[in-house]
Amino acid sequence: MLTLTENACTIVKQMTEVSAVPDTAGLRITAADTGFTVMASNEPDTGDRIVEQDGATVFLDPKAADQLDAMVLDAGRDDTGAVQFGLVAQA
Numbered sequence: 462m463l464t465l466t467e468n469a470c471t472i473v474k475q476m477t478e479v480s481a482v483p484d485t486a487g488l489r490i491t492a493a494d495t496g497f498t499v500m501a502s503n504e505p506d507t508g509d510r511i512v513e514q515d516g517a518t519v520f521l522d523p524k525a526a527d528q529l530d531a532m533v534l535d536a537g538r539d540d541t542g543a544v545q546f547g548l549v550a551q552a
Contacts, residue, residue, distance in 0.1 A: 463521065463529045464551065465514045469536040472544055473517035476501050487511070487518030490534075492525040499546055 465473065477486040482503060489502035489509070502520055505511055510526040512519040521529060535547045 462510075463512050463519065463526075464533050465512070465517055465519065466533060466535045467515070469534045469546070470515040470517040472536040472538075473519060476544075477518065487520050489520040489522075490525045490529070491522040492528060497525060497529075497548075 473488045476488060485504045487502060489500055491498045505520040508523050509520040512521065531551050532548045533551050537545055539545055
C-alpha cells in the first residue's frame, strides 16, 4: 500500500485542513496517460482506495492504487512555494 513521508503528510493536511473544505477532504491521485494527476478532493470517488496516515488522507483511483502499491509519496515546496510531489519505491 502507498505510504507517505512526514513531509507529504504535513502538506496533504495543510491542503485539506482549511475551513472551506469538509472533514472528508483528502488528496486524490488518479492515473493519467503520462503519470498521475494530483488534486485536492472533498471526498473519495466510488471505488477509490483510501490511505490514511498520521492525519493525512489520500484517495487513489483503482488504477493508481495498483500502480502505487509499493511506493512512498514525498512532498516539498520549491523556491516559489509551489508544492512538488515525488514517488520512490518502498525499501
